Amino acid sequence: MTEPITIAMDLGGTKIKLGLVQGGNILAQAQMDAYSDQGLRGRLPYIKQAIDELLDVERINVVDIAGLGISIPGIVDSRKKKVLSIDKKYGDAPGIDFTSWARASWGLPLILENDARAALVGEWQYGNGQGMENVVLMTLGTGVGTSAVIEGKVLRGSHYQAGILGGHFTVNVFGGRCNCGNMGCVEVESSSWSLEEKVKAQPLYAESKLKGEPKIDFAALFHWAEQKDPLALQMRDECLDVWAACAINLIHAYDPEVLLVGGGIMGSGAYILPYLQEKIHQLAWTPWGKVEVRAASSFDSAALLGAGYLVLHQN
Amino acid sequence: MTEPITIAMDLGGTKIKLGLVQGGNILAQAQMDAYSDQGLRGRLPYIKQAIDELLDVERINVVDIAGLGISIPGIVDSRKKKVLSIDKKYGDAPGIDFTSWARASWGLPLILENDARAALVGEWQYGNGQGMENVVLMTLGTGVGTSAVIEGKVLRGSHYQAGILGGHFTVNVFGGRCNCGNMGCVEVESSSWSLEEKVKAQPLYAESKLKGEPKIDFAALFHWAEQKDPLALQMRDECLDVWAACAINLIHAYDPEVLLVGGGIMGSGAYILPYLQEKIHQLAWTPWGKVEVRAASSFDSAALLGAGYLVLHQN
Numbered sequence: 001m002t003e004p005i006t007i008a009m010d011l012g013g014t015k016i017k018l019g020l021v022q023g024g025n026i027l028a029q030a031q032m033d034a035y036s037d038q039g040l041r042g043r044l045p046y047i048k049q050a051i052d053e054l055l056d057v058e059r060i061n062v063v064d065i066a067g068l069g070i071s072i073p074g075i076v077d078s079r080k081k082k083v084l085s086i087d088k089k090y091g092d093a094p095g096i097d098f099t100s101w102a103r104a105s106w107g108l109p110l111i112l113e114n115d116a117r118a119a120l121v122g123e124w125q126y127g128n129g130q131g132m133e134n135v136v137l138m139t140l141g142t143g144v145g146t147s148a149v150i151e152g153k154v155l156r157g158s159h160y161q162a163g164i165l166g167g168h169f170t171v172n173v174f175g176g177r178c179n180c181g182n183m184g185c186v187e188v189e190s191s192s193w194s195l196e197e198k199v200k201a202q203p204l205y206a207e208s209k210l211k212g213e214p215k216i217d218f219a220a221l222f223h224w225a226e227q228k229d230p231l232a233l234q235m236r237d238e239c240l241d242v243w244a245a246c247a248i249n250l251i252h253a254y255d256p257e258v259l260l261v262g263g264g265i266m267g268s269g270a271y272i273l274p275y276l277q278e279k280i281h282q283l284a285w286t287p288w289g290k291v292e293v294r295a296a297s298s299f300d301s302a303a304l305l306g307a308g309y310l311v312l313h314q315n
Numbered sequence: 316m317t318e319p320i321t322i323a324m325d326l327g328g329t330k331i332k333l334g335l336v337q338g339g340n341i342l343a344q345a346q347m348d349a350y351s352d353q354g355l356r357g358r359l360p361y362i363k364q365a366i367d368e369l370l371d372v373e374r375i376n377v378v379d380i381a382g383l384g385i386s387i388p389g390i391v392d393s394r395k396k397k398v399l400s401i402d403k404k405y406g407d408a409p410g411i412d413f414t415s416w417a418r419a420s421w422g423l424p425l426i427l428e429n430d431a432r433a434a435l436v437g438e439w440q441y442g443n444g445q446g447m448e449n450v451v452l453m454t455l456g457t458g459v460g461t462s463a464v465i466e467g468k469v470l471r472g473s474h475y476q477a478g479i480l481g482g483h484f485t486v487n488v489f490g491g492r493c494n495c496g497n498m499g500c501v502e503v504e505s506s507s508w509s510l511e512e513k514v515k516a517q518p519l520y521a522e523s524k525l526k527g528e529p530k531i532d533f534a535a536l537f538h539w540a541e542q543k544d545p546l547a548l549q550m551r552d553e554c555l556d557v558w559a560a561c562a563i564n565l566i567h568a569y570d571p572e573v574l575l576v577g578g579g580i581m582g583s584g585a586y587i588l589p590y591l592q593e594k595i596h597q598l599a600w601t602p603w604g605k606v607e608v609r610a611a612s613s614f615d616s617a618a619l620l621g622a623g624y625l626v627l628h629q630n
Contacts, residue, residue: 075602085602134473151473157570158449158466159603165567168600170560171488173504182563182598189488245485248497252480253568255472283497285483287390287400288474 004066006311007051007108010115010303011036011072013089013142016043018050019301020058021069021308024126026301028054039092048105067109068102069307071118073143075161081112084160087143087179088193111310114164115303116145117154119296122306123260124149127297136166136256137296138247139263140272142192143167146246148254155254163254167191171245190242192217192265195235204231218265240272244279251284251291262296319381321626322366322423325430325618326351326387328404328457331358333365334616335373336384336623339441341616343369354407363420382424383417384622386433388458390476396427399475402458402494403508426625429479430618431460432469434611437621438575439464442612451481451571452611453562454578455587457507458482461561463569470569478569482506486560505557507532507580510550519546533580555587559594566599566606577611 003023010017013036019029030050035043055062072093074086083093102110113121120137123129129137133152139145146166148155155163168178168185175184179193188194196216205211208231213220221239224232247259259280261273277293284291296302318338325332328351334344345365350358370377387408389401398408417425428436435452438444444452448467454460461481463470470478483493483500490499494508503509511531520526523546528535536554539547562574574595576588592608599606611617 075600085600150470150477155465158572159570159601161601161603162465162568162570165600168567169484169564171485171499173486173556173560180600182600184486184560241488245488245499249484249564252483252497253477255474255477257473285390285400285480285495285497286474286476288476 004312005060005064006066006308007068007106008304008307008311009047009051009068009070010118010307011040011070011090012115013073016047017300017304018047018054019304019308020054020060021304024305026304027060028058029301029304030054034089036089037091040090041092041096044096044101051106062106062108065106065108067111067311068106069111069113069118069309069311070098071113071115071303071307073115073145075159075164076112076114077160078111078113078156081110083112089142109311111307111314113307113310114147114160116147116164117156118306118310119145119262119302120147120149120260120306121154121309122298122302122304123262123296124306125309126305127302128294129258129260132256132258134254134256135258135260136250136254137260137262138166138243138250139296140191140243140261140265141263144186144191144243144246145263146250148250148256150254150256166246166250166253169246169249171242171249186242186246190239195221195239199231199235202231202235204234208232219267240275241279243272244276244283247276247280247293248284251280251286256291258292258294260294260296262302266295319627320375320379321381321384321623322421323384323619323622323626324362324366324386325433325622326355326385326405327430328388331362332615332619333362333369334619334623335369335375336619339620341619342375343373344616344619345369349404351404355405356407356411359411359416366421377421377423380421380423382426382626383421384426384428384433384624384626385413386428386430386618386622388430388460390474390479391427391429392475393426393428393471396425398427404457424626426622426629428622428625429462429475431462431479432471433621433625434460434577434617435462435464435575435621436469436624437613437617437619438577438611439621440624441620442617443609444573444575447571447573449569449571450573450575451565451569452575452577453481453558453565454611455506455558455576455580456578459501459506459558459561460578461565463565463571465569465571481561481565481568484561484564486557486564501557501561505554510536510554514546514550517546517550519549523547534582555590556594558587559591559598562591562595562608563599566595566601571606573607573609575609575611577617581610
């Protein structure tokens with residue numbers, strides 16, 4: 001039996017990805033800049049246009065589409081299909097009536113889900129989490145996203161925030177204030193949005209090679225650490241230890257067999273995974289055995305595939 | 316309908332509590348020193364004797380008992396009724412066949428559960444967690460125990476460690492090594508077992524009133540903080556901030572409406588609860604509303620009641 005086709009949207013902080021999805025396949029896709037700091041409402045007509053173009057090019061009639069699946073950052077009420085709270089990006093999203101927009105645009109039903117949950121569903125159904133009953137995803141990007149499947153069920157919690165706030169667990173009780181309002185979160189201690197400010201506050205910054213960089217991101221940090229720049233080395237190791245603490249907290253919280261790690265940062269550090277694996281094997285308390293650390297298989301498409309899956313299966 | 320009677324045992328680090336339990340009532344109880352650093356096997360005959368005495372005094376025949384419920388620290392396989400791993404106390408517990416002991420002693424079936432889970436079940440069914448679908452317990456004692464009920468179900472996870480390791484979430488990535496092997500856990504940063512060593516390592520210790528104390532525990536710490544001893548003030552606030560971070564991490568992890576706080580330490584600090592409540596309201600990311608912080612209702616009996624409940628309801 002062929003699975004029905006769905007329209008999937010992954011509203012990332014920097015890019016919006018759109019796809020026509022059928023099971024584990026993306027039949028066609030498009031991408032546009034997100035300008036997420038300017039809100040989402042103004043992008044909706046461009047998103048509609050891009051999807052209509054995909055349908056045209058693929059010669060797919062909208063009556064053959066099962067529904068629309070949207071993946072978005074923030075805390076999402078997946079029953080009411082509302083964004084409850086979102087941290088900086090797409091600040092106007094809580095006021096948007098996605099159901100009406102999907103109905104008015106294509107006459108289609110809709111699912112709305114947090115992006116890390118959608119990505120985990122994609123990995124779990126079609127990627128490197130296949131066949132697992134207990135799997136946690138940690139994505140290292142602009143922020144740090146997390147989600148959990150426990151005993152074969154996506155963890156949501158009564159207010160839809162269980163599993164997705166691993167980036168906002170306090171890992172440094174004496175640390176700085178996060179965008180979310182909490183202190184010493186994983187994100188404020190180690191993520192793309194907080195890195196530059198942290199690096200510039202270090203005494204070693206004045207004599208670091210990082211000072212010559214137009215943009216201090218993890219690519220620059222990993223590059224200069226390899227060149228033995230003292231500040232870059234120190235900050236890289238601190239960031240890796242923060243991610244390891246995040247991973248261990250997720251393991252202690254959700255009891256998975258597999259930890260999937262994805263996100264934009266994975267491209268710039270070939271030894272992130274082995275480092276995390278080693279720390280987890282040293283430090284996590286898992287008497288049943290060792291949690292396996294794996295790269296997410298297809299981070300670019302996982303949220304699209306997951307959003308498509310959720311249109312058809314209200315797991 | 317009257318509930319059947321069960322035998323309940325709460326194997327604490329310092330005291331072993333025994334009870335005959337019927338629903339939310341403890342018909343009779345007894346208590347003995349645990350000597351948990353000497354293991355559990357040698358205590359089993361004394362436990363049997365004490366239970367037999369309770370049955371005698373209450374004139375209850377063992378044929379009228381529905382089963383035996385045991386609450387014990389550590390990671391517990393509640394299906395196989397085995398202790399998988401235990402941190403210091405009762406080091407021999409993983410080798411004990413509780414099922415055979417219960418059968419040989421009284422011919423009774425058995426349930427075995429982690430102590431924080433048993434206590435939460437007691438609170439949830441009979442105490443201050445009644446009627447809640449989403450509730451987390453944090454107990455501040457020798458260690459820091461936690462457990463969670465999510466959407467009306469006790470969280471266990473596939474390897475029985477989900478929910479109960481909140482005391483071993485890293486809250487200080489630059490902190491010291493915990494008994495469990497991990498770094499900067501809540502327990503090593505703030506619990507009864509770690510307090511004395513932490514206090515003695517402080518530069519202010521030489522001139523602190525705490526130096527005159529025979530035993531540096533939280534009672535002493537709270538007492539001298541009230542007297543404005545500088546070290547006691549500093550350490551009290553640090554410990555409270557660690558527990559607040561623990562509470563916030565539990566809220567971010569499990570999405571409860573109510574956080575119950577119990578444990579031996581609650582006796583010595585009337586402002587622990589208001590402090591936690593204020594920090595949580597300031598710092599936790601819960602757009603749906605405010606998590607309510609409540610004292611556990613009957614911490615002395617919650618684990619007994621929960622163990623009794625679990626004999627009758629394999630939740």
